[in-house]
Amino acid sequence: MADYLKVVTSYLPSELLSPNSSLHLQSLAQILPPFSSAMLEFRLGADQSQTDMSVFFTPRILNLSETLLNHGVWQALQDFCQNCVEPTSLEHRYVKKIALEFDLDEQQSQVPIPSIFLFWNEGNVNDAQALIEILFRLPNYLVSSKLQSNLQLCVNSLPQGAKVEHIGAMLSRPGEVLRLIVGGIPPQQFSDYLMQIGWCESTETISTLVSNLYGLVDEIRFLSFDIGDVIYPRVGLEFFLKKQPEHEPRWELFLDRLIEMGLCTPAKKNALLAWSGISQKADNPELWPQNLSRGDRLLSSRASSVFWRTINHIKIVYQTDSPLEAKGYLTFSHQWIDARTLTTSC
Template structure:
């Protein structure tokens, strides 16, 4: 039984409205996922603006040996990813002590090749969040990637400048992109802290537009909303940043978040059709709906846990990202989560 990520994707395909995922984008997703081993957590990156059909794919793997197809392992980058995971399994290694799991991101601006090259990110264990040296040491082990001394210095600055309530929990390398910057994700920042933090690390906004954008967004969000900041690090802190907003409630959004999406439409950052399709996405998929589509590799777990849990694919709006670069148009993206799990029937 050779299951692939495509077997998981087909369970939820009928819920992916064509306003969000065009036929061409779906074809690229299917071609890619046929190559990849299945995993229980994936995300589709959807651009919400008009005439932006590209959909990218993320998959999250726990730190264990990946069951990769032989053809992928012919490429040095995939060999490096496999070795990275093997080091995470080794209980004596630095990666085992610092890495929780890894994400692979696939850019699908064109049809994928039979040897697609992903970006790779790792999530740090909680003990590592504020340890700049541990994060740098882990980043130095990213496969097929050279972290320059200046990047190390900038990464150190980004972590040392964090307020006490914030931390960096993810580091990665954009292996498939020009210039291949390091990307870090900062979590725990409050909206009103973002501008000051960016100034401290040397990020520049000659137009001073970000403060206005933050003020606009703060109307729809409160201090308890979960915010992540994406930074790209080269020999400088790159001008392009991302602000990620995570819904408090799943699978349905609450009123402030609905107003937030409406505001994106008013700002021409999302089409109305994409917003409506996004709201229709969330929910659950189970075997009884389309038994012929259910992945065969889940059968054993379904039988073992049938009296205790129900096997479901949860469809979520994982988060919304606003991409900002001084002097450029704003961009909004939605991240559609697909999570398989066995949910306790007694809860």
């Protein structure tokens, strides 16, 4: 994974990726196998340099190093992936995609422990009992009876048309926290839904965020929150624009509003807006991964390897007695594309 990162991190100024975070990122990437799709998470406020990384993959047996496989959590994760590819398994029926998230600044041990996020196959996302059964199969994860009842309540309280998009088992953090990411709830109903599931905090800030920011984006696609034996006070709103900044002036307007709110710095805004684009071998031939160069030679003029760089979304996190926090999510993904298409687009 380290070779893939070198290609794209050259597009990240130090305002976003601090030297310390860059070292943590490269250390992590050295022991991970290559993943064709990944996402970097940045805090957008002043004096906030923490960076996290997620990798995405369709269920498969991972090509893990001996260092990782010797750790119980990673071996159990490999077993879970094995179950996901078994055609008759519950995991195969429900799990469409897996993401592993790494909190880089919190990783102290030689073997990083990820959080695991599961994305669901269509039509299976609101079966709370099936979700509970899958939770029991996750590595190093305890499922209390209270967590089960809270999950059931959260699913049963969803309005018509809403669904659990994905869940996250926070293995790298203490406790039995489960993150729920739900979609399809009209933003004006966020507060009502939170009250229905027993969220005990004031919803005034949530309503104000929706009122002030909804008109600047295409959608507030997801509402995220944490559950366990209780419904925790942290809530995230995920803001999406369908087009990238070069084709969508509202990105700049939205980020300017965050600057006015004290949630983003001008330097980080500029870094975000400059991120999207295509990376190809001709741009940095000395950085291009050897495995992709071999593939380019095999495919000859039929296809070329590229990395797409995109802004995925912005999340605003609300937690009682803490300042609002904005995070930017930048994705990069490797693809083989028709060389003629690449020439035309450039």
